[in-house]
Each structure stands twice: as structure tokens, then as C-alpha cells.
Amino acid sequence: MKSMGRTDADVDFKTSTIGGLLKQIRKANFHEVDENSPGLVEVWVCTIVPKYSKSILRFVQNHVDHEEQERLHHLKRFKKHGEGSNTRIVAILCTARYMEYEHLLSLLEDESGVIIEGDSLKILLVPKEIPLTKEISQKWSDLIWPIAWKGNPNHQALLTAGLDLVQEKLVVKALFDELKSEHPFVTIVAEKQSSNGQIKILHTAIDERNDHPLRHSIMNAISMVALEEKSRRGNLTNDRNGYLCQNLLFYTSFEPCAMCAMALVHSRIERLVYLNKHKRGAIESSYFIGDRRDLNWTFDIWRWVGENDHLPTEDVSHLDP
Numbered sequence: 001m002k003s004m005g006r007t008d009a010d011v012d013f014k015t016s017t018i019g020g021l022l023k024q025i026r027k028a029n030f031h032e033v034d035e036n037s038p039g040l041v042e043v044w045v046c047t048i049v050p051k052y053s054k055s056i057l058r059f060v061q062n063h064v065d066h067e068e069q070e071r072l073h074h075l076k077r078f079k080k081h082g083e084g085s086n087t088r089i090v091a092i093l094c095t096a097r098y099m100e101y102e103h104l105l106s107l108l109e110d111e112s113g114v115i116i117e118g119d120s121l122k123i124l125l126v127p128k129e130i131p132l133t134k135e136i137s138q139k140w141s142d143l144i145w146p147i148a149w150k151g152n153p154n155h156q157a158l159l160t161a162g163l164d165l166v167q168e169k170l171v172v173k174a175l176f177d178e179l180k181s182e183h184p185f186v187t188i189v190a191e192k193q194s195s196n197g198q199i200k201i202l203h204t205a206i207d208e209r210n211d212h213p214l215r216h217s218i219m220n221a222i223s224m225v226a227l228e229e230k231s232r233r234g235n236l237t238n239d240r241n242g243y244l245c246q247n248l249l250f251y252t253s254f255e256p257c258a259m260c261a262m263a264l265v266h267s268r269i270e271r272l273v274y275l276n277k278h279k280r281g282a283i284e285s286s287y288f289i290g291d292r293r294d295l296n297w298t299f300d301i302w303r304w305v306g307e308n309d310h311l312p313t314e315d316v317s318h319l320d321p
Helices: 050-063 066-071 101-111 134-143 153-159 165-179 217-235 258-267
Strands: 022-024 040-048 078-081 088-095 122-127 186-192 199-206 248-254 271-276 300-304
Touching: 022 153, 040 050, 040 101, 050 088, 050 101, 066 088, 088 101, 165 186, 165 199, 165 248, 165 271, 186 217, 199 217, 217 248, 217 258
Parallel strands: 248 271, 271 300
Antiparallel strands: 022 300, 040 088, 040 122, 078 088, 186 199, 186 248
16 A cells, blocks of 8 residues: 555654544554453464474465464464474464364364374463564563564554545545534545545535434435435446445544444445544444454544544534434
């Protein structure tokens, strides 16, 4: 992804903020890591002599899917102990929930030809997440299991985030202009043009919950996309993928509620930018919907931290955003 010419000077890694305007919203950024008590996950391990190391790698390649391998990508596959003829390798195979003991043992010995030491096929607890500093990585490696430390991955994500701040400011200004009309909840749907990189505003929706309790501005915005797509399909050959809002950008005045956040997940949006937190919000204020790997879609989430003089002044904290 193009880095937009961004340098370390443009990014505040401590606060995960770009250009002093947009703060990255990720669950990992909001939870302090306890270096003395890391989150742990159960994995299957076995002990082998070194000559079976390549067989273990083939086993993982052939019998463990990519998604499962990614769950443990921050861990080294092997842990060595002993010297000379007494050298043994403890190998991570997969998470404990991925495969049952009997099936795993059968695949190892019958199909992969791996001979494991005695009853060494067992469950072990290892760090669930990658540590955020090299020092913590070394500590966990020494005490628990070797970490494959390659730097904080989020630093590179911030440097290469596909955000054109000039374009972002223009859309946010348009959102502020809509807020001057005294509607506290407003959502803009936009699309990045592949031809020139410009962000084009497609729809603007306001909150209509006084007419119907489900007509939050985000739900209304998604409905606008659906109506346009229905009309388009009536006149053209269907050339769009099956997901309603894939590749679309949503800008909204407040952190979305659970209903709206899940609607954004199901619509498979590309990016969400909101102007203000809300105590009833379902992203940074509670569930981090949109940044959960246990849902079937994630999207980039940013909160505007630049000037916000035009945010509504009335108290809307009692309303779902």
C-alpha cells in the first residue's frame, strides 16, 4: 500500500495518531500489556529428535490451514534443549482447539512419519499475542516460549496507512458542515476514486429515529447505498461483488452503537472515521466491533482528533449513537 510519503515525524507511535488529525482505533492500542502476566493460549506441542524438524514443518504445511498458522505467527515453531546426542526439539503444532489428540497423533505418526518422544504430545500454554516491545519479547521468550520478534507490527501499519490527510480533511469538513444544521448524528458515505485517488462523497444521511427507532444515520446511509445498488442492477449487468459496502468509506459524527457497528461489519466497509467517542458506543468504548478477529470482517477505524469546533453542543449521551 502506498505510504503517502509519510515519515516517522508524521506519526505519533505512542498515541497511534497520524498528522495530529486521525487516531487509529485498535483494541491492542487501548489495553496495557502486563509483561508479568501475558494472555496465554493452549497449543499442542511434541518433543522430537532434530531430524524430524522438516517433517514437522511439512505436517504444518499440509494439515494446518493458513488462518490457524497466522494465529501463532508471532511464535517460533521450535524450542531446543539439550546438547549433542541429547539434543531434543519441542515443536508447536497448532492450537489445542484446532485438532483432537487422537486425530493429531494419527496424522503425525501414520501420515507424516514423525516419531515423537514417549508421551510428549501434550498441551502447553504460550503467549497469545505479540508483545509490543523488544524487552517484553525477550522476557516472554526466556520464561515461556521463544517469540519471533520483528518489531512492533503496528508501527509499519501506521507508516503505510493509505490516508491522504488533505482528502480526509475535506470530507471531515463536509461532515462538520452537515452538523451545523443541528442534526447531531450524521453519516457520510464516500468512495476513493481509483483513477485519481480523490475521495468522492456518495451519500449523506441524518438520524431519523424519531420516525423509527432503527433509523440511525449509519443505518440510513447503508439503506441509501442499497437503494442505489438496486437501481443500478435494474439497468446494468451485475458487475459488483456481493457485499453492499465493500471498498466504501464511512464518516460519522459519533462512535457507532452495537447495531450500527455490526451493520458496518456485515456490509464489509473499508474504513470508518468518527468525530467523537460516545459512552454507549460499541467500538473503543466497549466491544471494539470492527477490530475483532472473531467476527467475519474487520475494517480500519480512526477517530478524528483535529479541530472539532462544530460538534453538536446538546447532550446526546443518553441516546444510542
